[in-house]
Amino acid sequence: MTGDSKLQDISCEENNISSRGSKAQVPLLKVNNCNSVKFGSESCFGAINSEHPDNKQSQGKIVQSVIPKNRYPVSDLPLIYFTQWVKDVFNVDLSTKNVSVSLPRSEDLPEPKLEPEFLLVCAGFFSALEALGLSHSLSGVDRLVRAHGHTLNDMFMLREGHFPRIPDLVVWPGCHDDVVKLVQLAHTYDVVLIPFGGGTSVSGAVSCPSNDPRTILSLDTSQMNRILWVDKDNLVACCESGIVGQDLERQLQEQGLTTGHEPDSYEFSSLGGWVATRASGMKKNVYGNIEDLLVNVRMVTPTGVLQKQCRGPRVSCGPDFNHIVMGSEGTLGVITEVILKVRPLPSCKKYGSIVFPNFECGVLCMREIARQRCQPASIRLMDNEQFKFGQALRPVPSYLGLMLDALKKFYITTIKKFDMDTMCVATLLFEGDHRQVATQENKIYEIVVKFGGIPAGEKNGERGYMLTFVIAYIRVGSMFTVIIEPLGIQHFMISCRVTQTYDVGSCVYFYFGFKWTGLSDPLGVYESLEARAREEILASWRIIISPSWCWQDEGPLVPKTGFRHWSTSVPSHQKQP
């Protein structure tokens, strides 16, 4: 067993969990020793309840700092506005604390499911696994860490110490060939394989079915994290699927290249995960979403390896099975290697922001920019709630800063007569050469004024962009909800932002948060509210400003395979007996 060494990996000060085995320069989530690892140490939760596992200052005393050291530009700064915002919106009593249960000892975690009737089979499987020489572990913490992603359910499972089922063992293959052998072995012995990458899944894809009698193996791709080759002439790179976004990007940037792919989770999530979940990136207007970046992919299935023979940019004849691999969420096979497009680093990168008097003006402006197809790399529109949330995350400014803030506010509210309770803000990121960026800026700001928008500077844009990561970091701690009084919810927030615009429609994220103190089944309340919100959106999609939308949130109602979006209507006469 090599489990102990893996456990040491995640409990070692110098290593970091999200890029195990790679040489990440950016510390992600440091843990001093095993005891300090909270449940779900790769996740981050409880921000609103001030229980962030990274938050070393939260020893009984609630302070303003929510964002841990060195994470983001707002880290370690006193966030007085945010503290006040939390109090105002959620009526949180900061003198009390919701304590989650402690990390159980390994022996208190569910035993690996090696049922007596399978013992003979298991013995054969283990001896074959040993023969392959693949690193593996039966340790409770190793298995627990890979039992969850970032869904609300996952967070509750960890918080409450309730684990209906966790993987029975973890295996770390080192390369494509290892995966081929492992998949064959699992196939032979009828062992369930769950691929595990960065651990940020929000689709429930890594959850273990509690009623499955078979042995469940978590296939951790973190050791398959190399860039195998880079072809600078043709601007493609071949990488192993376990490489984490920020590591991939750092290594490419050392060569003057970038994929340009930045999903909100890219600090933690892996390349294989991007492909398996059909990820969208914030800068898709320049670089495209994962389906635009993917040139080729190898997927190991129980019956063989699926891959294209050619590296053509486009093939006219036949269906494109890349589009079956993308979105398959690990249900069809294990993604081992990916050939991605890369681009030279842009010579110019510039943020921008626009303030609109209200959300509708902002949406209409976004649509016009999309119609004219002049979106910069990223353009996102936050509603008023989120604008206020963003403002709350400002650090305390200097005296001069306070003066400037007051002046800006005076200009916006008194001269321009914007209402602080309806205005909203778009954040922009331009990438390209200086001429392209200048041309784009001119064109966009020309459109913006027609919709009553006011350019609000680079600094706000940069903060807004950074905020995306901050929200991704703390969002799983906020309780998503909508207001339904009979359910006993009195303090809540609802917010949305338009994150992507397309020729046809756009992508809208909804955020819900509520104070759940005193509710006996907060998760059940959330789930019923989410189901109703989802049905409402589905029923009224025609009256949403964009006629069509992209369902980015996932819940129990959306099957992993995405068949929800397809109907197979059987002709009526076939239905008759």
Added chain:
Amino acid sequence: MTGDSKLQDISCEENNISSRGSKAQVPLLKVNNCNSVKFGSESCFGAINSEHPDNKQSQGKIVQSVIPKNRYPVSDLPLIYFTQWVKDVFNVDLSTKNVSVSLPRSEDLPEPKLEPEFLLVCAGFFSALEALGLSHSLSGVDRLVRAHGHTLNDMFMLREGHFPRIPDLVVWPGCHDDVVKLVQLAHTYDVVLIPFGGGTSVSGAVSCPSNDPRTILSLDTSQMNRILWVDKDNLVACCESGIVGQDLERQLQEQGLTTGHEPDSYEFSSLGGWVATRASGMKKNVYGNIEDLLVNVRMVTPTGVLQKQCRGPRVSCGPDFNHIVMGSEGTLGVITEVILKVRPLPSCKKYGSIVFPNFECGVLCMREIARQRCQPASIRLMDNEQFKFGQALRPVPSYLGLMLDALKKFYITTIKKFDMDTMCVATLLFEGDHRQVATQENKIYEIVVKFGGIPAGEKNGERGYMLTFVIAYIRVGSMFTVIIEPLGIQHFMISCRVTQTYDVGSCVYFYFGFKWTGLSDPLGVYESLEARAREEILASWRIIISPSWCWQDEGPLVPKTGFRHWSTSVPSHQKQP
């Protein structure tokens, strides 16, 4: 039976074959009466042998005019250069003529295959078909017209009057629901369905397998040719699959819109065909290929209708089955309705051309333009052979024109010292608003000079663009070949052009032509040469300038389903018994 009325449709002066039932303003291929319809009246062949079926002047006397009246800007003009080019390159004796066989009488065509053992079944099928009230025909010519596409094999079949198998009947459904009923009926009675759109298939998808004992039905989509709705706010249009490209475009342009999709065949081919064959369009750099334009599609299969429930611009969860419909070539079902993106008509449309001293300079320049992602709507690079071919298609200029030609030639060859036997030309088409076009032009011409290119004006660009359609029109008449003397080929041409550039690689078309007079089996010679050329390209793909390429030509070696591009390698220990 309504077959006779259909026959009259295609033999009526006022109608035109490629847009039967629609109100096409542009005459495509007029035929005076049934006797004058050559075999394969929807195709065009034999140009080099001066036997074009449209060529009303070819009564024994060979003249310069190859392109029929009103087709293209070069129509009906004396093409003296082209006549000379044909003589020079192919050593054709224009005083002799290769005569193809005449159209057989309907009763001389293969009988509909209604085998005695199937008679009972057929009776049931026909009475059910009659009950549905669907227009259908057993007429020989109706069936023959739908027995072929535009492959070289098809041309030879028609020329030689040899028909191993043609469809047994033709049915014209009028809408999606008709197709649902028809597919069910065919499924119940085990009748083979072959969807037939514009008849320009080059993949063999409409060929009837000669050894199939079942009844074969050609499902002609030409009556399903309506635009069902246009949503100008969201820039999408829903159309029936049988609408022909030029009809779709004309009707959209009346509303100030365009799909921007222009495959070489777009004058004849249908929307359903574009989806089923995963078509690429000449202006993909602005509008995208069909996979970028397709929002939704309905496909009728024997087990139900496959369609997405939502019209979202992008769905993250699950595989995308649009990409299985695209490229399916009619093997999985019948495409009935398509929702496509549309765009406002560009305010500025401008042609351009660039002359390069040689092909390599041109290719490197194309690559740099692609790297910088500043391709205009269309940019295509012709090699020296094709440049000469294009020059040969010039009409005879006026005296002033001759002077100008001489001056231009003097500038290019004497001042710029370009070699007429190595130089090549790129044709460009810009679309957008005036500012966009001006910006693009500046950027491109800046790059061009670095690669020794000289802008050669709008007129050459426009001619080059038009030439694409002309080549598509006459190409099936030229005999594709490569030089292999032992096969007895002495006069030939080989040419290529780069038609599309992508981030990763490009698309290269190869053209082959040879004089086949005196060869006993020209088709066999061609096929063996093509097979060898294909294998050579596949084997040496790494040394092609672009590392990857897009296989646009189709032949017997490329299965319709495109699985050639995929391997499913079975792990070695599974192969053992």
